[in-house]
Amino acid sequence: MKASMALTALALAVAAASISGAVAWTTTFTMHNLCPYPVWPLVTPNAGQPAIADASIRLDSNGLASLAFPGAAAWSGRVVPRTGCSPPAGCVTGNAPPVTVAQVSVNSAGGLAEYSVSLVDGFNVPATITPHAFDASQMCPVLGCAVDLNAACPGGARVGGGGGCMASPQFFKEMCPETRTTATDVEATPQKCFGPGELKVVFCPTN
Structure with missing residues (x-):
């Protein structure tokens, strides 16, 4: 009887550990700057x-930072x-629109990770989000905008001497369909990504 109870307890412990391991996702958050200037x-x-x-992270060209x-x-x-x-004077771009915004959410129900690059507040730096280390059955696309829209920005929409762009949502969507350009917009490619091992935000991606 005691042996049977011990085996039952062991089975329950193994099952609990298995369940715990199934949902205890660990995702690393990495930022990689491929711009020819610091970010x-x-x-x-x-x-x-x-x-x-904190607000002190500086990524020189090809600089990496990993967060937990x-x-x-x-x-x-x-x-x-x-x-x-240039603290304390501030920054040329990024303290106010126009700004490129990368949005991430991890460890929702079942380990769901959601991510997007928003141009709702304009554009200042090309950025994409790339998931890594995920099951091949998941829908974990690369999303964002790899195009330097400052160079392509219509003349009347340029801000700060060409350091930012406040063009129309239609312009942004045409140039970068894998971004969100209005409050209700979604990317051209759907996502349903569970438990990626890494989410990487890349500034000025090369492809």
Whole structure:
């Protein structure tokens, strides 16, 4: 009888560990700057979420920074690439629109990760989000805008001497269909990505 109870307890423990392992996703958050100039990414948590970085991160050309999400807890927030920063004077772009905004959310129900690049507030730096280390059955596309829209921006929509663009949503969507350009917009490619090992925000991606 005691042996049977012990085996039952062991089976329950193994099952619990298996269930725990199935949902305890660990996703690394990486930022990679491929721009020929430094970028100061500002990582801001959404309301009620803990901060995972301060405002002092500087990524020189080809610089990398890896951050940790808070364990298996759900987290969501945004990243704004700032340029030309010179504390305490501020930054040339990124402190106010026009700004490119990368949005991420991890560890929702079942380990769901959601991410997007928004041009709702304009554009200042090309950016994409690339998931890594995910099951091949998942829909985890690369999303964002790899095009330098400052160079292509219509003359009347250029801001700050060409350091930003406040063009129409139609212009942004035509140039970068894998971004969100209005409050109700979605990307051309659907996503349903569970438990990626890494989400990488790349500034000035090469492809």
